[in-house]
Amino acid sequence: MTAELVRGQNHPLSQARLEIRVSAGAPIVAGATLSDESGKIQGVEWVAHPGTPILPGLEVSRQAAADHRLAVDLDAVAAGVHRVSILLALPTGVGRPVGFGSLAAPFVAVTGLDGTEVASYTITGLDTESAVVALELYRRQGGWKVRAIGQGYAGGLAQLLTDQGLPQAHQLAAGIDEAVAQGLARAVPAPPPRTADGDRSRQAAASALGPEQSGSPYGGQGPQGTGSPYAGAQGHGAQTPQGPSDPGAGYPAGPAPTDPPTTTPAAAPPPTTGGPIDYSHPRRQNTPPPPPPTAPPAQPGQPAQPVAGDATGWSMEERLYNQVWGMFEDLARTTAAYRSAVDFADTRMEKELDDVLSDPRSRIGGQGDAARERARAKHTQLVDQARQVLDRDLAQLAAEADVVEPALPPAYARWDNPVWHAYHVPTEMPMALRLGDLHLPESDRLRIPMLVRLPLERGLWIDSGRSGSSDGSFADSHDLRRLAMESAVAHLARLLAVHPAGEFTVHVIDPAGSGAQALAPLVQTGVLAGPPAAGAAGVADVLGRLTQRVDLVQMAVRGGAADSLPPGFDTSQQLLVVNDFPHGFDDRAVTQLRYLADEGPAVGVHLMMVADREDAAGYGPLLDPLWRGLMRLTPVPDDHLADPWVGHAWTYEPALVPPASQVLQHVLTQVATDRRTGPR
Template sequence: MTAELVRGQNHPLSQVRLEIRISAGTPIVASATLGDENGKARGVEWVAHPGAPTLPGLEVSRQAAADHRLAVDLAAMPEAVHRVSVLLALPTAAVGGPPRFGAVAAPFVAVTGLDGSEVASYTITGLDAESAVVALELYRRQGAWKVRAVGQGYSGGLAELFADQGLPEAHHLAGGIHDAVARGLARSVPAPQRTADGDRTRQTAAPAPGPDQAGPAPQGAPGPVPPHSSSPYHPQGAQPGYPTGSSDPSAVTQPSAPAAGGPVNYTHPGRQTAAPPPPPPTAPPAPPGQPAQPVAGDATGWSMDERLYNQVWGMFEDLARTTAAYRSAVDFADSRMEKELDQALSDPRNRIGGSGDAAREAARTKHADLVDQARAALDRDLAQLTAEAEVVEPALPPAYARWDNPVWHAYRVPMEIPMAVRLGDLYLPESELLRIPMLVRLPLERGLWIDSGSSGSFDESYADAHALGHLAMTTAVALAARLLAVYPAGEFTVHVVDPAGSGAQALAPLVRSGVLAGPPALGAAGVTDVLTRLTQRVDLVQMALRGGAADSLPPGFDTAQQLLIVNDFPHGFDDRAVNQLRYLADEGPAVGVHLMMVADREEASAYGPLLDPLWRSLLRLTPLPDDHLADPWVGHAWTYESALVPPGSQVLQQVLTLVAAARTKYT
C-alpha cells in the first residue's frame, strides 16, 4: 500500500534497492546530493547531476526531461552517507523568462520498488517563485532508512540550494549543471518557435484524467495517509500525530518557511498516483490580480468527507506557513536593525551631534517598513484563509462540525465510521479570529487527557477548582457524545468511572439518555470492577489476534470500540488500579479500548515519576483555551479551544436521544 505523503511526513523503507520516479509535465533537471550525519554534503563529489550522473549507490538522469527515473541502492551507500536528497530544478534554457515552479504543474515524486510497486509518493504543492526544490530525502536513522517529503523551495535556484547544503563554490556547480543541461537540450529538444508577441511557447504533457474528470480510478488506491509528524493538527502517535512527544524523533522537521510574499495555495494534496490534474471548474475564475474564490471540498479525495478533511489539513498547513514567514520576517527586521545600530554607534564620532540620532532613526524606519510589508502579506493570506473558512465551516459533516452548526439539526445515526472527528479548534496569536478545526483520525490511536488543573490561560471566572473541574468534565462529556454520534449504532460503548460522584451533574446528559454501558462506577469497588473487565477484554482480544483466531471470541462478546472516562483520578485508585490504567493506556488502543481521563496532574504527584509514561501517552486537552500544543514542524505553539455545546442549546440531548434509540434498536 502506497503512503501518500505531505510536507514533513516520513515513511519507513523496507527495501534498499529503489527507483525514484518523477513526473512534472515540463522539462526539469533531476539531481541528488549525499549528506553526512549533519545533513551536509562534503563536496561536489557528493552531488549526482546531469554532468556527473553516477555515484556509489545512486544514478540520476543525464538531461532535463518531463519524466525521470533515478536508481538508488541504499545498501551500496558509503558508511559516511546518512541522507540522500532528491533535487528538482527548472532549466534556464527551457523557459522564456525567469524560471519558477509556480508557472508549471506541481511535480509528482514516487519511491518505488524495482518491480514498480509504489512505496511512497508526494505531490509538491505550494511553490511559487522557487526555481529549485528539495523534493524528498532518504535518510538513515538507527540503522533503518526512511523517506521524508520535504518540498523546500529556493527562489535563488540550485545555487542557493547548494549553498544551503554547505557546498563550496555553489554558484560554480549550479552553473556547470545548467550548462550541461543546455547542451543536452540543444541536442534533443527542437528550438521553440516565437509567437507574434515575442513570448516563447511551452509544451507540457497533458495529465491523465482522474476520477473527478470521468477518468478511471486507480486500482487499489489506498486511503489518505495523514502527515507523520508530531503536529497539533494530527495528535496521534502513529500519524499527523498531534501532540508533543512523538516517539519517532525523525518525525520532527522544520522546513524553511516560504517567502513572506507567497500566495496561499488552495490546492491540497490527497490521493494521487500521477501528476495531479487541474481541479474541475467549481467557481468562476477570479479577476486578474485577485485571489481565487475558495470552494468547499476543492481538495482531492474520493468522497466529499475526504475532500473536506484534506482541505482542512491544507488550511492548517497554509496558516502555519504564512505565520512562520511573518515571524521570520520580523526576526530578520529586528536583527537587521540591531546590527545597523551597533555599526552606527561603534564609531565614536556618531555618539555626539546629530549623526547618531539620524542613524538610529534610519534603522528604525527600515525596521518599520520591513515589519509593515510582512504584516501586509500576512493579512492578505489571513483574509484568504478566513474567506475559505467561512465557506468550509458550513459544509462540514457532523463529525467535523461545531455543535452550533445547523448540520446537527438534520443528524441521523451514520451507517459508516467517518475518517476523523473534531476535538476542538486551533489558532495562533497572529490570527485569533481564524479557527482551524482540529480533526483526529478514527479509530483513536491515543487516549485523551482533559486537564482539570489550572492552565497558562487562566480565566478568573474559573478561579474555583471545583468550577474548573466541572468544566473539564463537561468538555469530556461533549467529546464522548460526539464520538457516540459519529459511530454506527452499537459500534461504540462508553464506560464511566466517577469514584466520588463529583461528575454527576456534567454526566447527566449521558446518564439520562441511556447511552452508557452502565451507571457510572462509584467508589474503589466500582473502579476495580470496571478496570478488571476492560483489562481482561484487552488480554482476550490480544490472545485471539496473536493466535490468528479473531473470529473465535466468546458468544455475545462486545466487539464495539470501548471508551473509559475516568473522573477525579487518582481518587479511588490504589497501586493495582493505577497499573491497570497504565496498561489500558498503552495496550488498549490497538484492540479498541480507549481512555479519556479528567484529572489534574498535580493531584497525582504523590505517585511520582511512575505516572509520567501515562501522561505522555495521552493527548492533553484543556477546558480553557491554552497554547500547549507544540508544533515541531515549523515551531509554533498552537492554542487549543475545546468543542463545547453552546449554552442553552438542546442539540446535545437531541443527538444523544437518537443515538440511544438506534442503540436500543440495534440490540
C-alpha cells in the first residue's frame, strides 16, 4: 500500500535500496545532501548534484530533466550521515521559470528497485521559490524513515544550502548552475505535444494486435516513470493505465503513455497598430486537422504496416513533423525500458549472489555454485527477454523510418535525398528544419531526424574545439576547425533554401579570413548580404548595424508603430554567422554579441557561432551567458546531446553534404537566381 504523504508526515522504510522518482512537467535540477544528526552538511563532498552525481550510497541525475530517478542505498551511506535530503531546483538563465509556482506541482515517489511505490508526495503551495527540499530520509531508532518536507527557498540553491549550514553554499550553487548549463546547451529540442486521441494512428492499429504481435514500442515494457515527456500524469491526480507486459519477464510493466488534454492553436491576435511586421511563426487555423492517412489492414499476426504521415496535422508537412518526433519518443521510451530491465536484472543477480555469500550453508558441497549458476542463468534470461522486446520495437521503428525518410520534404530531408534534385525556392517558410540525425548505441542503424522549429528560438554554437569530441581521428585542431566551418555552411545553405526569396538575409564575420574556403560557395553564388566582414573594423560595422536594427524593431513593436521604421527597411529574418571567435573581438564587440543573442531572436535576428569555447575562456563569466543561450552542435558524431525528459545521451551526427556532391551548388544557385529575378 502506497503512503500518500502530506507536508510533515513520515513513513517507515522497510528496505535499504530505493529509488526516488521525480516528475515535474518541465526540466528541473535534482540533487541530494547528506547531513549529520544536527542537520548540518559537513562540506561540499556531502552534496550530490549534476557536477558530482555519485556519493557513497547515492546517485543523482547528471542534467536537468523533467523526470528523474535517483538511486539510494541506505546501507552504504557513511555512519555519520543521519539525513539524506532530496533537493529540487529550477535551472537558471534567460527564459527559465522564475518559480515553481509557474509549473505543475512536482511529484516525488519513493519506490523499491522493482518499481513498487512505498511513499509519494505532491509538493503544493509553491510560488516564487526556485529551490525546494522535497523529502528527507532520516535515521530513527535503528531504522530509516521518509518525511515529506516541501520547504521552498526564493533565494534558490544558495539559500537552501546556506540554511543547511554549508559555508561554501554560494560557490557550490554557482558550480551546480554551470554543470546544468552545460547540459542544457546540449539539449535536444522538445517534441511537440500529443493530442488527446494520439497523433500516431498506427498506435491504434497496432494495439488491436496485442502486445506480442504489434511490435509497437507502447507494449508496456517500460518501467514505471521511465522519464518520457509524455509518460502521463502519474502523481498529479490522474490514474495511470497499466500497459500489458510479457508474462514471466521478471521485471515490472510500466504505464502505457497517457496524453495531455487536447490543445488547439490559438487564434491569431489582432494586428499591431501601424504595420504588418510579425516575426512570430505563422498562426494556423483554429479547426480540427484532417485525419491522417490510414495504414492498409494488417495480416493476422503481423504488425501494422507503417505509413508516411500517419500523425495528425493540418498539412503533410506537419504530419511528418509530428511523426518524426513520435519516432524519437518511441525510441527514447523503448530504450529506457530496456536499460531499466537490464538494471533490474543486474540488481537482482547482485542481491542473489550476496545472499549466497552471506549464507553459511552455501559453503557446504556444491550448493553455493549451483545457486550462483541459477542467479546468472536468471540474469541471462531476463536480459535476453528485454533484448527481444527491444529488437521487436526497433524493427518496427526501422520499418517506419524506411517509409518516412523518402517522403520528407527538403527542409526535413538529408542532402542525399532525391527530393533536392527537384528543388525550387519555397513560397512559405516551413515549420521546421533538419539539423542532423540522432541515434542511441542500442540502435546504431536507426537514425531519427533532428528537427528544430522555425523561426529559430535560440542560436547555434558549432563547436570547433576538441572538447567533447569522441572521434579520435580528428585530433588535429585545424581539421576540426575546417570541418566545423563546413558544417556551418551546410546548416546555413539549408536555412537559405527553406526560406522564400528575399526573406532570409545572411551576414558573415570572418575576422582573419580562415573560413574563406568553406564560405566560397556562398560568396560565389552571391547569397550573402555582403562579403564576409574581416578585421576589427568589419566586426564593429556588422555588429553595429545589427544592434541598431534590434533597437529599432524593438522600439517599433513596443510602441505599436511598425510603420515608423525607415523607408526600405529590410523586414526579412537575419542571421549572423561568426567564425573563429573571439579573434577580432574586443570587449565592446563581445557585449554587442551577447545583446544580439539575448534580444535578437524575438525580432528576427539570429546567431550562429563557429568557435572553440576554450579559445574564448579568457572572457570568463562575461561569455558564459552567451554560450549557455545557444544550442551546441558538433561537426563530428558525438554522444553529447541529451534530452531533458528521459535523460539519454544521444549521438548527434551533423547534416553534411556528401563528398563530391553538387547539391549545395545547385541549391545556392537557385536561391541566388530567385533573389535576382523573383520566384519562377
